[in-house]
Amino acid sequence: MNLNKYLWICALMIGISSGLSAQFTVNGTVTDADNGDPLIGVTVIVKGTTIGSVTDLDGKYSLEVPGESGRLELSYVGYGSKVLDVTKANPVGDLKMTSSTSTLDEVVITGLATTVARRNSANSVATISAKDLTEVSNPQTFEGALQGQFNGAEIKSTSGAPGGGFSVRMRGVTSIFGNQQPLYILDGVFLNNSTVSSGVNVVTAASGGGNTATNQDDASNRIADIDPEDIESIEILKGASAAAFYGLRAAGGVVIITTKRGKAGRSNVSFSQTFGTIRPITLLGDRDWDASEVEAIGGPDALAEFNAGSFTDYEKEVYDNTGLNSTSRLEISGGNSKTLYKFGATYKNEDGIVENTGYEKASFRLNLNQKVTDWLDADISTNYIDSRSDRGLFNNSNTNTTIGYALAFTYPWENLQADDNGIYPFGGAGSNVLETIDLITNREDVDRFIGGLTANARVFTNEKNVVKLVGQAGIDQYSLKNTGIFPQELTFFRDESTLGGAIIDGRTNSLQTNLSLFAVWSAYSSSGVSFTTTAGVTRESSEFNNTNVIGTDINGSETNVDQTANISAAQIRRGFINKGFFVQEEVNINDKLLVTVGLRGDKSQNNGDANELYFFPKANAAINIHEYDFWSSETVTTLKPRIAYGESMRPPVFAARFNSLAPAAVPGPGGANSGLQTQSTKGNPDILPETQSELEFGADIGFLNDNLVLSATYYIKTIDDILLRAQALPSSGFTTEWRNAGELQNKGIEIAVDYRAVQTEDFSWTTGLNWWQNRSEVTRLDIPAFNTGGFAASLGQYLIQQGQPATTLSGIIPSNADVSTSELDGIGILGDTEPDFQLTWRNSLNYKTWSLDFLWHWKEGGDNINLSTLLYDLAGNTWDYDDTGLDPSGALTNGDYRLSVFGADARPWIEDAGYIRLRNVGLYKTFKMKYSEGRSTLKLGVSAVNLINIFDYNSYDPEVSNFGGNVFANAIEVTPYPSSRRLNFHLRANF
Template structure:
């Protein structure tokens, strides 16, 4: 006992003797950890003294303090989602540490089901993900769908208009329907959102665009996904094929785009302010024809003298520059506030986006308010999430695209020579254009073509943990959402316009008012059960039911022969009213079983059953199965391949559906008025009440690999996607009284490969460089056709059109050749596409850019033909087709001969789609200047489409006259030209 006391006293004495020495040897290191690139504080980051257990973690503001035994030493900094970093420290005091987000994306969690997610390393499908930084961090996009261009494999994105406010077609892995919906399904925070392009403006009453040729939508409307503010988005995931999208059933044949918006984070409330200023300019100027007196005289007697007089007086006008030469002002302002406590998270944002067009009196103005709330309660057994968004947008679209009256701005411009005098006099009176049906300046300045949208998107989900123990748990998930918007379209063509004057055969003024009320709602309930065995075999079972309702009511009022200068629809002699109503209700269920053995072998089986009021039998269930498997070889003990960090093979099969297009299920009678007697008229197309939905089946196989400790990643996918029971129009027996009828009459197939290569080339303290290369291609074929081959989607065989023919590409373009034979002239499907993106950081500077190469893919270019008719084509006097015949004369002669050969052009391009250069002011400077009240400041410059290389003979090869129609992309007739965008940025975080 005494001996033990003696030793205890000795320990106390030694401690007293040496404690001051220990204190003298210890050193304290303080500092702050921030995220590289953004300068945002990095909370909850682990900091450990190398070779010891001595460590700490940063607080909510990224600050830390650690005491070490001696200096110099090395601190190891690590956090989930970030690259581990070793930091040598020579002296005590404050230091600043930057950590970079990991370039390895295999551990990213991706949403692949209605109620669950999966680690990317375990996913059996090729799921493309676009982060917030990739979406808006490089250069703020005008619209969400435009921001996706070039960001992932498997998509062909085509503009239907260069007008501010969007109008874009997105095609995933080829054509999925000929007459049905060809656009992907969009889901925002669990809410099924509407992406219709509604031609409610009534422009056809003036342009007559649908009175001949293709009667498809040519009113140049925007599409409604443009309403979503890209700055609110945290991530976008694209389920490109049926193997991934099968869980969404009857609406997912064209793919699914899952959008997750930003949420709050625990800790101190943060405020960020972003301001962009910039301008846009014409992307590609065509220039003018090199006129001489003789060439001017050839346009008509007396024009040679008019040209000579204007040339000598210096009054020749570049009308292209006059119309398209504006520098549209751009202003984007956004403020967001986020934060939260242990139980409640919130995110609130306001944005105001204004962009003028390159044409006077065109532009886009969108205001968006968002509030997201997450709240945990009942000891965190339950979680309520609410996502809400209000959008108010106004888009002035101008008057462009095809017409059969010569009145749109582009068509009128095509025949206007540089000596034409079209400016108004001192009293504002515009002269008539002697060279066309309209004065394009007068049309530009006086007409109205406006879309006004008020929209609410609200969603809520409730997650409740029914029970939980060491081996299993059960969760109940309830979700609901509403997407409601009112679209008001206003078109006004005053009677003083040249083409509205009765003396010129006009209608004495036209005003059109369209009102669309659209409401989509979705409700669902899911049960998710997890069970893990003693051998680490996990079973995840999920089952659920869904209900979707869709309602649309469009009323269009068109009035002509206006009273004086009135614009109300009731102030005219001739009033016509049309109405389109659509109601639909879908119900379904799904069951899915996922097995995961130690992250080594992962398998999934599932089935979706759907019924819809849009089917012939509203109570008939259509089933869509899915199955997938993945093997992570690198997780097995036997794996020992030098330099190969990860290797996974995967295979997946799935089916998805596509509803019949409107009118296919029934015969819609039309009204008539004969001698004052109202009645109905039988249409020419017969519906089929027994028609089945189109069904897509896809097999996808591939592998994912990474090398050199995950510094290099490679993804490869091959898919074979067939679409059965295509809904087509067949010729009807003449005795039936109909000319055509709808029926399930064909199959098509898409095959393709997608390759993605990403690499962290350099990763040092002061310099980082990461790069990503994407390659993809798709080929299609009509594998069955029970009707005669038919043409659609263009203006006939004499100008180039699409043709559905068994054994040929779905997107082939055909036309008559010089001998009058119907031949294949091209294909709208590209040979391949490639994108190359790079992100470089040197200290506080970052440079990022994205190149996009589209090789092949043809367009039907009729803009050149119209300028040939007007004698104004810039290349009119060149000899590219025939050494003895000028281009303009050759194309005009080809038109009258019914030869479509010169109108189908290669639409390849190479473009610098995005580029951005930014500077992050160091946190040490901000702390001194603002005493810690400002967490980050970033300034920079960015641009869209600044470099464009192509031989296509028009403004932009990325164009389509027929809106979002999936098959008819690549047909152009004097569109609103595309633009370049230049932006300057300021971002401040508090």
Template sequence: MKKNYYFLLAACLSLMLSQVVYSQEITVNGKVTEANSGDPIAGVNVIVKGTTNGTITDGDGEYSLKVDNGTLLVFSFIGYKNKEAAVTGSRLDIQLEEDITSLEEVVISGLASNIKRSNLANSVASISAKEIIGTTTPQTVDGALYGKFKGANIVSNSGAPGGGIAVKLRGITSITGSSQPLFIVDGVYVDNSSIASGLNVVSAAAAGGSSSNQDNPSNRIADLSPDDIETIEILKGASAASIYGSRSSAGVIVITTKKGTPGKTKIRLEQAVGQASILNPLGTRTFTEQRIRNTYFAPGDNETPQETAEREAAAAAEVLRFQNARDAGLIHDYEDELYGNKGLLLNTVLSASGGNDNTRYYGSFIRKDEEGIVKNTGYEKTSMRLNFSHDIVKNVNVALTSNYILSSADRGFFNNDNSGTTMGISYISTRPYTQLFADENGNYPNNPDAPSNFLQTRDLVTNREEVQRFIGSAKLEATVFQTDNMQLKFIGLAGLDSYTLKTTALFPRELQFQQDNNGTGGASIQGRTVLENRNLQAFLVHSFFPSSKLSFITQLGVLKLDFNRNTTLITATQLIGTQSNLDQASAINAEQTIQPEEDAGFFIQEEVNFSDQFIATIGLRADKSSNNGDVNKLFYYPKANLALNLHEFGFWGIDAVNSLKLRAAYGQAGRFATFGSKYTGFGSVIIDGQAGSLIGAQLGNQEVEPEKQSEIEAGFDIGVVNNRVMFDFTYYKKNVTDLLLSALVPTSTGYTTQIINGAELENQGIEMGLNVLAIDKPDLKYNSSLNFWFNRSEVTELRVPAFNTGAFGATLGTLRVEEGKSATQLVGIDPNNPDGVTKWGDAEPDFQLSWNNFITWKNFEFSFLWHWKEGAENVNLSTLLTDLNGTSPDFDDGDLDPSGQLQNGPYRLSQLGVSAEPFVEDASYIRLREVGVYYNLDDELLLNIFNGVFTGIRVGFSGYNLVNFFDYNSYDPEVSNFGGDGLSTGIEVTPFPSSKRYFFHLALEL
């Protein structure tokens, strides 16, 4: 028995030893290179399949990893196809092929997880660093998105330095609130507000009672530097954006900044030098003596002899003024004088990145200095970033991101006004023979044609925004436990977005419209906004691989979000002498707006993948907010997605079709009620010299709830010719309910209005994309992508009477909210419809199409992007105002009057008060958004000429908006007098014109 025992023990030990030998842990080393060029690839993820164990390659493409012999490794990197290989020894070198289809690209699938694009069930756009800054130098991050993905309507609200962009994804999602997407930067909820600077005190733009922001401010996403961005992912629909709950009704834009890779420190210096000029100069009207008489001194009806004599005397004096200016050579091109500055553009980027297996870092210093096309306008920004990642111990990583920004923008004084004081209004009122230049002592003459001398305003007025901002995050990722087929990971994230915005508007007493107790008698308007957004998030991610074909990924997370914005605006008028201090004035007014908000919620999601054939996801986000009527009520936002990769099934036998995916997705998202909707506010009042509080006119609504949307999308992706030709199609239908409106209440209540959930609308549209790798040779590659999309909206329910909004009334053309009609329709009076208004257009484009191209030939790179927007209309009041002042460049042309009797200017004026049709114009365009050509010095030149000091040198030329085709009768079809919120786009009143930009580039890499 004892002998048999020893024999059994020996057999067991022998078996165990054989298993140890078979599965002996070894250290495998290798190098990952690019298949075509053989160049090493840094930052490649090397992962043991079915786990998260792994490493990444260093700067030379090398990696080292302890694994069991026979282990299957997965090699993945953005822009390259994944590759699997088994470990059969101590050396495993790998070549990765470029993935022009982006099927292996990893995109967001949850708050703490990602998914391969080939398995994605909804349409998520992803934009790489190359697409963001690889062609030209964008002015702002949102400006870099033009035409680069489907499903967006992007409009530049202003050409002023510092930006001003409105982004709407798949149509409008709010009537009174913002339809701009939520921005997330490295997990931080980032503010993108546009804050008024108080210019209305001087311009009186809102004199008609409009509460809309007409101060032409920039939006705060402009603070970010495009050069720091690694990728941008756009969650357009609710099925993707629902993971962000009650802040994602308008979609989500997720920005990931650059991180370091192991290897020696790489230093890169990039310098771009360029120039900006007006996009579309209109020219000026050519005056003659007769045109002056006909325009300004036409006889009136039933004119008396005395009136005739006075009119003729005034006409003679005006004609003499013109003749004297003409004879002295003093007919001025004031358009060129005001908008003709050739703005110098400078953009400097210094970055460093590197690290080792445990620590990685990326740092940058960015300096932007841009002059505007109007003198004394410009934008300056200094940005410093440090991103750091460190593996504290095995399976525990901490990552920190930090970005400090200091910027200032001088934006001039433009857009609508009712005082005749903005530069745009004053310019179009001025005749070219009027003398406005300062004398040798710097004294400006008064403008006889307008309340202000726009050259004096340009040189003496200050309208500045100054920002100090910090955006930072801290992320802890730890593996709690792990087995061969199971893993539990904890992810904790803390984020902070904090800025101080200082606005300064100075209008000295010596200005024409401030002299002799006119206007405000001098004004100093100073604002200060302090914002602090904090977010805390914690997640558990459980991965379970019961077999090689089946996987489950479960997420559970909680969130706490705190937002606080405090704005003070102090206006001092009737300034004393040349003083600009707030206390050196006869009248001082102070306003303060505090907007605190606290949100909390949780998120749960389950992803199931069977052999990459079936990929299903279900999830639920729940949120509550201090903005809701019931602060403790949770609002739920579910999602459910399904993707079928038919080409992965065994029955698939169509060799010509390499991939075919069917997908469907459903999701809900929301937008919290606007701060203050549930309250009845108080205003200040002084009675008999005593200060007190006055109850506001808005009745609080304790039942107010978030706006909600439900969206279903379905589509397919198909690839042929080895996936070198990829086509995708998506149809979506989005229903938005509980839209917030301001409704009238009975005056017997003591109030006039109340915010209610009072409307519903529907958006539906189609998105199609075609990507073709037309040429794929070692020395020549040509990749082209074509995107087509459109959106249609309809107000499906309106529980208040139809109303006009976002413009200046039906006489001139206005947006109108009406049940059964497009949410963005433009209507106006019509002589054939005396009992109502007629639809003259729509601010939503009929369709958009973009064509993006990348060509490389040996060391040359060439890229260009065309963008076609068809069918949108604008309300063009700039032309109306030039007509009223007799200065329209086409005033004397004759191509508008159907009868052929009136010139353009008189014809448009004849329709004022009769029909809004002439003021609603087609805003279609085709433009060359971006074009760039670059040359990369080859390695031999770098070695022979620079002795290997530089590892890369790149030189090039690029342009932005260089070629434009449109019939719109103004500087640019992209305008919005009311900024980017809600129903606001497409209304033009003498804006700061857009510009075209070109650059010369030099990049050095050490």
């Protein structure tokens, strides 16, 4: 053998043998520090390497550590991360882990395929646990469970109707005409959160007045379908730097939802049952009538009823009811080292506070985790939802037909009860609210399937490198059926000039898909520096088809739309395909300096140029100053300044680049022929997407071994190329046209304090404060200032004007009014829907087997346009009509004063919408079953939602929106379904 070759082989063998000898085996057991139970599935990693292990069914693990010593990092969901130093001389790796109480111990998402410990994150990311969502109270819907749980967002209920209705806006206004809702991602599936109009406008004619928007019919949004009981945790990505890699729909932020998964070991069965009552938050009461007022409005017959004492409080008749709700939940989970499973089923049934309204939902979920081979894992997530919502008839109406609208014009001396034949009398409002409640149907039926698949393939692994390929596929498909039945015997149809009854058959089919493929390379150096490189491509698509078939002039008591004399149909079809790519590099230098840079490219069919690729960078950095050797403070145990920058975009609204066509009768030989005509808004083939950039500064500071953690963030968010409807040239033949014509900016502060105040063997108390504030400004406007939203300047509208907040409310004012004026003639600046600030205070107290949790929410300032008061005033029916205090001269009552300035001064309709609210509170007692050695438990409790509500707002609840949640102008009230408080009793058994 060649001598050189022989020497090389010998040297190689010596190197291998020495390398093999320079390692040792660590064996250990990981247990729960509270009860001593083994923890299954704890991840154990040798720091600075890819060497790792996972604890088995007995909590045991074993791994090889190179060298003479090493440091192990142990992490487990719901527990604080731990570090354990081991040596060859002492290779025992036993450890007890305690439940995580420091927010810095959480792991947060940094990209489509990567995560990082919060203590190393350069972004402000909020997290919400399963306990916060469902184990304190029983939320009405998923979005209701989010209220008050994190800072930097305005989450408001837009309707008290069963089935919910919510608006979520993160870090201020991000668009005027575009959808501002965040992107919801459930186990990798991009969810549809659309709101579909029910078609009841054919009866209410709500869009026939001062506002032509068709979204005034109190429809629910589809994120309400998601079952909070399925959820393990939620992460909120508010800033562009954190959300940028999620594509074109992430400009409003991202809500990442992770559902519960199975764990290896014995099977676990859990059953829970909640029963509760639903009551209105408040009733406003009736006007304090006297004989002269009754006679002036109702005449001698009304006076006779008054003198006889036969008044009926119709507000109580309609709203002062007790609804019942129940939620039943079954969970089965378990698995082994190869397969994990989790099955969950929920049945929810609740009555509304208005008769014949309610919500019913059944949700079934099956999650599977399969270790296909040593290098390939697959996670499957499936969810089927079937729901029905009867929402009544509320909000605006120009025909006096909605329940709230008609109630405003209903007087207590009227007799609205049905006679012995079931025939209802006419009401003074032109409709009989009791009859409307009894006879109409306004129903949403939803069938929905959500499915996701994630495959992780480790294509290369050695001691210092891991390369994996990750593929994700998601599908979200739902069908929605809207059923509206308005019988011809309704009093508002008895006039021959009306519709003669109406039947609405609405069908919506929606399909969304998302596909992603990315590669992740994690590299570790012996010096403690690690690199994580991610690159990938994404594709999203959506198909939406809505048809409404409407029949009027019903034949007898028929409920089929084909049994009507007049049939019309309308259809809306829209869709998109978005494609993108991204690259990202994360560098971690010994957990001291963390730097991330990335680039995303996107294109969309909705852009003016559907093939143009737009590029959006991101970068962030964080320094853990406390990790440096010079830091020795025992008081400040964590000090991390951070900075982040990112860009994203929002495509133009659907079809903004086209001239829309509508059916029209075209004169021709033999009479009118069907044809098409252009609508009033001109499309723009060169339209650009709205682009968003955000710079975020912040710091995370931990005191006293991180028992007290302070996080503070300041951000500047700029949205350029704002999409607006500008006035078109008269010669164009159009009234308005789509243009990129402005820029707006949001600046805000977010502060969070988490404090583990007490931690003993029997008692613990953790508390937390969130405080946040946002200020917006239209920094550039290339067209004249204008009003938008609302109904008319005499009632209050939104003002878009350079130098003013985008949430400014304006309206007509008298010439001598002491208010700031706008650039519009005779229009004053009257308010701002943006809160001055918001603050939440949450507490969790545990004493032995008792627990008490509660959450307070304080919203200071922020205005609404309250048009319910106007309607009651016009009827002389307002609860505070005879009170005084509004008229500066003191001569007029409140009602008379408001009417005296109606049409000349919009200020009476602008109201402070601030509040202090006990969002939720829960008290529970846990019993451990002796026969199961404490593994089986029974938990009993009582909880409440909206138990205490303090506000001066002159209606049922300042959280309200006549136009739903997915719109810019979401602070306008017109006779809504009142909000409710809930009292619940809970039982939960775990086996």
